Amino acid sequence: MLKYCLRENLLTADENDYMAQTAEVRSFSLDEIIDLMMQKGSTLTKADTKAALQVYAEVVCTLIKDGAALNTPLLNTSLSISGTFNGAADSFDKKRHTVHLNLSAGTLLKEAVGKIKCEKVEASDTNPYITEVTDIVSGKVNEVLTAGGVVQLVGSRLKFDPKDTAQGIFFVPETGEAVRAAVIAENKPARLMAIIPADLPAGSYYVEVRTKILEGNKSGKTLKSGRFNKALTVAA
Known part of the structure; x- marks a missing residue:
């Protein structure tokens, strides 16, 4: 089922x-x-x-x-x-x-x-939810990431505290450690924009948002994460 x-x-x-x-x-x-x-x-x-x-x-x-x-x-x-x-x-x-x-x-x-x-079940989670990932350099949606370029995420409950290194936009490889985006251009509940790390190695990555922000822009204690359900490719 x-x-x-x-x-x-x-x-x-x-x-x-x-x-x-x-x-x-x-x-x-x-x-x-x-x-x-x-x-x-x-x-x-x-x-x-x-x-x-x-x-x-x-x-x-x-x-x-x-x-x-x-x-x-x-x-x-x-x-x-x-x-x-x-x-x-x-x-x-x-x-x-x-x-x-x-x-x-x-x-x-x-x-x-x-x-x-x-x-059909009721949506009960309050995790970040990513509906679309756009690579601004190439203009492609839900396909690729350009190292050193800009990525735009659209979704809900995406806003996070950029001062907390546990929160943010993370690029998660198939194996190995996740890489955090250090430069954030826009930080809103329904849209994020950030600089993709220029030294991000070529390969496949899942884009993940981690946040402690609750509904009503309040800060909580529990770290919540939401991952885009498709791996994106960073070209060599």
Whole structure:
């Protein structure tokens, strides 16, 4: 059952426009998935299953590294290259061009999605909520971040105390420590603007707002966080 709540859509002028936000979504680790596989009465041991999945992951990564595409019941992949080439004689340059991995659902996942049942629940959290991330330099929305450029966040309950280093806009990598934006240009409940750190390494990042500000612009003691649900790319 996919639970969702409705929130005001701040991207439109109509105050009656609302958008759905998924709620109470549980994530599963590889070990938890293996445990569920064991419950189905597999003849393999947990160690054998984990080893087989490890080999599967290694083979898939090797195929992707070699520029191949996957076509499986669970997942389909393709590769694309972005960036401008200077004439027909130009070649790929990591400084100017980027390889992108594109993912799409396979037949089994598409079938599973079609069977999802939805349940509406009441929105009870008071965490910051980000609806849109705009990279001002490129003009792209919900796609990329430009190191040293300006980012604009739109949402609700976004305002924070910039003097408190625990609060602010953070760029959270897939692995490693989060990086805080030190320069804030605008700090309002529905919109934030900040300078993206110029030394932010290339990679994928989640944009997260952390604040102790409560409704009515009062300061609380509990740190609340809200993360944009899509990872954005910082190009090399």
